[in-house]
């Protein structure tokens with residue numbers, strides 16, 4: 001069985017972060033492992049509080065895994081602050097981690113800063129160059145590329161700029177635009193459009209976490225980036241179609257192995 005690691009924050013409500021990542025890994029049939037960077041007190045309505053984990057413990061979690069187990073892919077999510085980023089980057093370089101998928105989580109759907117604004121530069125300088133793929137949503141792509149994005153042409157330009165900053169491949173996600181949910185993948189030479197009809201639901205908590213984890217799982221299973229992204233896009237679309245009206249706010253996506261199997265994506 002392939003072994004895939006998530007380095008991310010805990011979401012107490014189970015819809016995003018580490019919890020979503022591990023559920024997506026299981027649905028993809030890979031063995032999930034986790035390094036927790038921060039504990040959030042969070043539900044479908046918002047983030048109440050965050051406790052960052054000390055860098056020594058983050059480093060030890062990474063060491064514990066890599067000294068013992070072969071890691072087939074790594075997904076990085078919430079990284080909170082500069083010291084967390086330095087620690088993760090140093091350890092991933094030390095262990096020469098492969099198939100690194102970076103979800104540059106910045107602000108939660110409810111508006112909470114999961115990445116301190118002063119950590120944006122460190123994320124770009126230290127984590128982007130380690131990434132086989134980076135998966136910004138529109139607001140994240142705007143920050144990293146330093147431009148505003150209103151349409152698909154802007155998304156392509158942002159992807160070009162983010163590639164120039166050091167990420168091998170870039171997936172700019174269109175979930176935040178009003179039209180169809182079209183994501184654009186750029187590998188430094190060509191663009192691939194991944195289109196899906198927009199599903200009319202408010203329950204999209206953790207969509208970005210789920211997508212990046214599904215991509216990492218498929219890369220861990222040996223898929224090239226384009227194939228991994230295509231499979232993960234089908235998975236997230238099914239997971240949103242079957243999303244759950246749990247809680248009073250933005251409910252989570254549904255990770256159900258049966259759905260995945262029925263769709264022939266096993």
Ligand SMILES: Nc1ncnc2c1ncn2[C@@H]1O[C@H](COP(=O)(O)OP(=O)(O)OP(=O)(O)O)[C@@H](O)[C@H]1O
Nearest residue numbers: 137173174175176181197198199205206207208209
């Ligand atoms: N209503 C929707 N219908 C279909 N697909 C959607 C919808 N909303 C988002 N998506 C898709 O879900 C994936 C995640 O995109 P999105 O832009 O929502 O990520 P995100 O903002 O990083 O998510 P989050 O911060 O909640 O984890 C993308 O493939 C996007 O196209």
Ligand SMILES: Cc1ncc(CO)c(N)n1
Nearest residue numbers: 009010011016017078108
């Ligand atoms: C812990 C955590 N990571 C990522 C996100 C982004 O969806 C979130 N809401 N919470």
